[in-house]
Amino acid sequence: MTPSTLPTVLVTGFEPFADAPVNPSGEVVRRLAELGHPDCRLVGEVLPVSFARAAPLLAAAIEAHDPDIVIALGLAESRQAITPERIAINLADARIPDNDGAQPRDAEIEHGGPTARTTGLPVKAIAHALDAAGIPSDVSLTAGSYVCNHVFYELMGIAAARPGLRAGFIHVPATPQLGGGPQFTLDELERGIRIAITTVIDRMGHDGDLDVAGGTTQ
Known part of the structure; x- marks a missing residue:
């Protein structure tokens, strides 16, 4: 691809x-933004760890x-692997x-919205590529119910309204600085996310190859 035809990855x-x-x-995001990726415009x-502010800032970045x-x-x-979320x-x-002091309990993110929204990323292909590179990975069913899940849910709502946008969420484990295992240094997490990006780019244009199609379920 020429620079003008490279996909844009946020x-x-x-x-x-x-x-x-x-x-x-x-x-990891700061490193990737500084160093770039040869296969895309990165x-x-x-984002802030905020139920109120994170999703609007994500939407603004997409726009x-x-x-x-x-x-x-x-x-x-607590996880011991890089885990793409379904x-x-x-x-x-x-x-x-959250960092604003908000602590919602048993609340809907979107009143009357779908019970769940599924990823648009090839989660099994990402996990397989990471495992092949010697980086522990596993597909996770859900992203919990904290701000990560909130952003993931809102992201997939945005993606549903933007045909052609591939989107999804990946959890990373703790680094040694936070008490995580030695195999997950920041360098290793960066390498893993680079592999994930390459995997998604390689699968673009092959909707039938997606392990989990984007969409909603009730």
């Missing part, structure tokens, strides 16, 4: 939360950059307050 992550000094999802956006692919990242500290659920139920 990758988002989150700022630190819950008194943690860093958030690896945001740090744009990065670090500004008109991406072909959006990969949203978040932190799942489903976002219409539920905000926060175990801890």
Whole structure:
């Protein structure tokens, strides 16, 4: 591809939360935005850990950059693998307050909206590519019910209204700085997300190859 025909990929992550000094999802995004990716025009956006503010900022970034692919990242500290997510659920139920102090419980994200929205990314292909590169990966069913899930749900609503937009969510594990295992340094997470981006780009234009088609379920 020539530079003018490269797809635009928007990758988002989150700022630190819950008194943690860093958030690896945001740090990976900053690295990717600085270093770029040979197969795309890469744009990065670090979102606040806020039920009220994160999704509007994501929507504004999509409007500004008109991406072909959006990969949203978040932190799942207890996991031992990079986990592409299948489903976002219409539920905000926060175990801890967000960075604005909000703590919704048993609340709908979108009143009367679909119960769930499914990813538009080839999640199994991403997991297989990561495993083949020696990076532990597994497909996760849902993204929980905190801000990550909130952003994922809203993202898939945006994608449904923008034909051709491939979008989805990937959780990354903790780095050693947060008590995670030594195999998941920031360098390794960056490498893993680069592989995920390449995998999605390689599958563009092959809708029948998607492991989980984008859409909604009731």
